[in-house]
Amino acid sequence: MFKKILVPIDVDYPKTSKAVYDNAADIARLSGADIHLVSVMPGFGMPIVASFVTDEMKNEAKKEFAKALKEFMDKNCGDNVTAKVLVGKHHEVILEMADKWGADLIVVYHNHRRKVNEAFSQTCAQKIVKNANCSVLRLRNVLS
16 A cells, blocks of 8 residues: 655645645555655745845745744654655645655645635646656545
């Protein structure tokens, strides 16, 4: 069955992230899999944006992301969980991490009822499903 489960979470939505993690943890318990959480910070690659953002600001933002991810893990996760903050386009860096880590399952969240397309909703989830080199479980409306 699955041995490495990658779980992208959005730390700005802790209830949804916990529900997604809990689903992944249930699967991991069944197969003895490890879980690797990722939280993606948008990149600063656009020249107009990059010209206003200093390296110090980027580093501080990444520290804050890492702090929020650690707090989420401390509050919600078990022992077989690792985590990393990624920077860039959400679907691209998630797929890169899945390949690099050798994930055999990615658990993503898709809420078709959301009015705003956010980090792990329709567009990102669809791109991950379409382009992943491993199985993808797309969860919907985990908070119902």
